[in-house]
Amino acid sequence: MSENFTIPVGPLHVALEEPMYFRIEVHGETVSKVTINAGHVHRGVEYLITKRNVFQNIVLTERICSLCSNSHPQAFAMAIEQIAGLKIPPRAEYLRTIADEIKRIASHLFNVGILAHLVGFESLFMHVMEVRERMQDVKECTFGNRMDIGANTIGGVRYDIDDERISFIRQQLSSIEKEIDELITIYSTDNSILRRTKGVGVLSQQDALDCGVVGPVARAAGIHYDVRIKAPYAAYDRLDVAVHTFQDGDVWSRAMVRLYEARTAIDIIRQSLDSLPAGPTVATDERPPIPAGEAIAKCEAPRGELIYYVRMADSPKPERVKWRVPSFLNWDALGIMLDRAKISDIAIIVNSIDPCISCTER
Amino acid sequence: MNFLKIFVRNLVNGPSTVSFPFGPAWTPARMRGRIEFKLPSCTGCRACEQVCAPGAIRFDKTPEGLRFMMWHNTCVFCGLCEFYCPTDAIHQSDDWHMAHAVDQKFSMAIRELIPYTNCSACGMKTLASAPNPVGINPPYTPEEIEQHRQLCPACRKKALAERGNPS
Numbered sequence: 279m280s281e282n283f284t285i286p287v288g289p290l291h292v293a294l295e296e297p298m299y300f301r302i303e304v305h306g307e308t309v310s311k312v313t314i315n316a317g318h319v320h321r322g323v324e325y326l327i328t329k330r331n332v333f334q335n336i337v338l339t340e341r342i343c344s345l346c347s348n349s350h351p352q353a354f355a356m357a358i359e360q361i362a363g364l365k366i367p368p369r370a371e372y373l374r375t376i377a378d379e380i381k382r383i384a385s386h387l388f389n390v391g392i393l394a395h396l397v398g399f400e401s402l403f404m405h406v407m408e409v410r411e412r413m414q415d416v417k418e419c420t421f422g423n424r425m426d427i428g429a430n431t432i433g434g435v436r437y438d439i440d441d442e443r444i445s446f447i448r449q450q451l452s453s454i455e456k457e458i459d460e461l462i463t464i465y466s467t468d469n470s471i472l473r474r475t476k477g478v479g480v481l482s483q484q485d486a487l488d489c490g491v492v493g494p495v496a497r498a499a500g501i502h503y504d505v506r507i508k509a510p511y512a513a514y515d516r517l518d519v520a521v522h523t524f525q526d527g528d529v530w531s532r533a534m535v536r537l538y539e540a541r542t543a544i545d546i547i548r549q550s551l552d553s554l555p556a557g558p559t560v561a562t563d564e565r566p567p568i569p570a571g572e573a574i575a576k577c578e579a580p581r582g583e584l585i586y587y588v589r590m591a592d593s594p595k596p597e598r599v600k601w602r603v604p605s606f607l608n609w610d611a612l613g614i615m616l617d618r619a620k621i622s623d624i625a626i627i628v629n630s631i632d633p634c635i636s637c638t639e640r
Numbered sequence: 641m642n643f644l645k646i647f648v649r650n651l652v653n654g655p656s657t658v659s660f661p662f663g664p665a666w667t668p669a670r671m672r673g674r675i676e677f678k679l680p681s682c683t684g685c686r687a688c689e690q691v692c693a694p695g696a697i698r699f700d701k702t703p704e705g706l707r708f709m710m711w712h713n714t715c716v717f718c719g720l721c722e723f724y725c726p727t728d729a730i731h732q733s734d735d736w737h738m739a740h741a742v743d744q745k746f747s748m749a750i751r752e753l754i755p756y757t758n759c760s761a762c763g764m765k766t767l768a769s770a771p772n773p774v775g776i777n778p779p780y781t782p783e784e785i786e787q788h789r790q791l792c793p794a795c796r797k798k799a800l801a802e803r804g805n806p807s
Binding site for chain 1: 642643646647650656668669670671672687690691692693694716717718719720723724732774
């Protein structure tokens with residue numbers, strides 16, 4: 279017996295603990311139409327940001343989203359540095375890269391862990407989170423906070439690492455490296471994972487291009503696009519960054535792209551630590567004056583390309599800040615991924631784009 | 641099957657959680673926790689007030705002097721105040737034990753006063769704040785800091801000019 283129903287999914291606990299409301303029309307067990315309704319975590323950050331000076335905004339942008347909390351201030355700082363004509367010292371470029379990659383490992387492992395949770399593989403979920411906890415320890419020891427690491431400032435970085443910390447990071451990396459290799463094997467061979475993720479939520483390369491998806495979602499659909507390669511920032515132009523692409527565009531490919539990227543991030547951090555130049559970590563010790571002007575900066579957040587537009591007038595407060603977050607584009611592709619999916623796969627598919635509702639609705 | 645190995649390994653290794661609050665919780669040395677304020681080092685430049693993102697730090701002019709006030713419950717532990725403080729008068733300790741009863745919420749603050757004094761050279765009313773060390777080479781000695789604390793801005797300039805190397 280197959281009948282048509284309309285079911286609400288969300289706004290709570292669709293996949294992550296972020297609110298997002300789906301109105302789903304189903305024909306029997308199969309999704310026939312999806313309407314996505316947003317706006318539950320709108321906090322008016324675009325308004326707030328024009329009411330604070332650029333230094334306070336480094337903290338505000340960091341708190342837009344906890345998982346990409348390094349990419350937001352980094353892109354914002356890059357835009358302000360362009361306006362002010364500041365050149366950040368080489369050591370700061372490497373330290374920014376290290377902070378970026380540490381956050382990337384933690385963010386990707388978190389998403390892959392949630393996938394295991396949604397598949398119902400709780401013991402694997404716990405294990406992935408335990409592996410991720412090592413990265414959280416690194417963040418806590420290096421930056422002083424588990425999520426909002428506060429690495430960036432206008433004109434450089436706010437943290438520095440000495441030999442003792444470098445050896446601690448290296449030690450954590452080598453322990454996590456083995457674990458991630460193990461996880462890659464599990465995610466590519468375990469039947470419980472494969473049965474629920476292979477061929478589910480497919481986004482073809484053409485659809486991916488049409489929707490303009492970015493980040494792991496694009497790379498899993500065979501699009502070779504990574505801001506770290508196409509428009510290198512920080513120290514990425516001096517490092518060897520491997521881009522991983524898959525052709526299938528299903529949930530499994532997206533999870534694998536994330537796992538391989540976490541693996542690559544370890545290599546990138548090691549390269550950065552090897553070639554870390556000495557010198558200052560900020561361009562200027564004092565607060566630099568910011569002239570009027572406008573700039574666009576972009577960086578590769580864990581979810582994909584993040585673009586910041588900043589316009590400054592004759593005031594320490596920005597006149598306008600607009601950002602294009604990766605989830606905004608990936609979100610649109612959900613309509614295609616969810617088309618003719620099974621009801622039980624909805625949560626898995628939604629999680630596979632690693633949605634960041636807080637970024638998108640800000 | 642691969643996971644079974646990990647499962648057994650995790651079983652043998654035991655739990656990786658800590659038993660807080662029944663046992664001690666490990667805290668890294670760089671942990672960004674409760675703000676500490678050292679009044680003698682404060683120059684009253686108000687940089688921390690200007691960069692404080694949530695507005696937890698406030699300076700008020702009172703008849704007695706310049707009052708520094710900082711609310712712990714408004715603080716977001718971003719560490720900008722410490723980063724921009726020229727004399728390290730403000731510092732984030734690794735103390736994260738901030739839970740308190742509601743009736744103590746108004747005592748969860750730092751209230752300190754930089755008092756007014758009379759300039760030891762010209763007698764003008766001035767703030768007894770520490771001198772700003774930015775660009776001072778060689779750095780101030782502790783005696784010089786105490787000496788400058790008793791001077792008004794104009795007399796501090798004069799003393800610096802006599803000192804030789806004000807950049």
